Amino acid sequence: MYEDVMTLIARLPRVAAYIYRRSYKKGKHIEPNPDLDWSANFAHMLGFDQPDFYSYMRLFLTIHADHEGGNVSAHATHLVGSTLSDAYLAFASGMNGLAGPLHGLANQEVIRWILEMKKKIGKGKLTKEDIENYIRKTLTEGKVVPGYGHAVLRKTDPRFLAQMEFAKIHCPDDELVNIVWKVYEVAPTILGESGKIKNPWPNVDAHSGSLLVHYGLVEYDFYTVLFGVSRALGVLASLIWDRALGHGIERPKSVTTGWIKDFIAKQEAKRKLR
Secondary structure, eight states, X not given: XXXXXXXXXXXXXXXXXXXXXXXXXXXXXXXXXXXXXXXXXXXXXXTOOOHHHHHHHHHHHHHTSOSOTTSHHHHHHHHHHTTTOOHHHXXXXXXXXXXXXXXXXXXXXXXXXXXXXXXXXXXXXXXXXXXXXXXXXXXXXXXXXXXXXXXXXXXXXXXXXXXXXXXXXXXXXXXXXXXHHHHXXXXXXXXXXXXOOSOOSBOTHHHHHHHHHHTTOOOGGXXXXXXXXXXXXXXXXXXXXXXXXXXXXXXXXOOOHHHHHXXXXXXXXXXXXX
């Protein structure tokens, strides 16, 4: 497992960069630079050689590695790995989970939502009032504000704050970055007004897209691939620990039809009491 994990982590950036250059840059591939570190070399093979982008990739790939083992991609990797599948098969299952719109696609949805807001408002510099009105319109239409809310956290995601601090140093005047900050100023209050949202604060996805666009990586469909490269560091390290500690196969519990009927009846009784 250790050897497979080390090989996979080493080769993954080149595979991801190959996909990017083949999909968006007419197959004009860039050879790796052995003088660069893992993150900077990945940025280089993508075609982005700005020192600031090297720094951002180091940050991005660190903060997206893993945040808790119960998320879909981490759990799927652990589950398949518990059958004694190899690292490649286990990681592939995690990436299938990451591809779902409720898990790994949020960073794409955030930047699309911001650009759509700019387009519909149709003016230059957006004010906080413009953004507040658009958020309320989004909610009225039964939609969510992408990048806000987290199943576990009940405060601003520290990974969001880490990117904010990075942006304050490297691109404080960027238009999209400033919109992200304005959304952060007004969205939590609006989302908290209903009392139905447990966490009205931004998560890591609320900021990452604006920084990637700032540096010229505008192919939104690729953002989840970046997420996947980063996630490998966390889930594959966990696979090694699973083997080292001798964890057994994971077996989800099952229930009978009678249990399901009883559960539905109890839920219906609770609903009537309300």
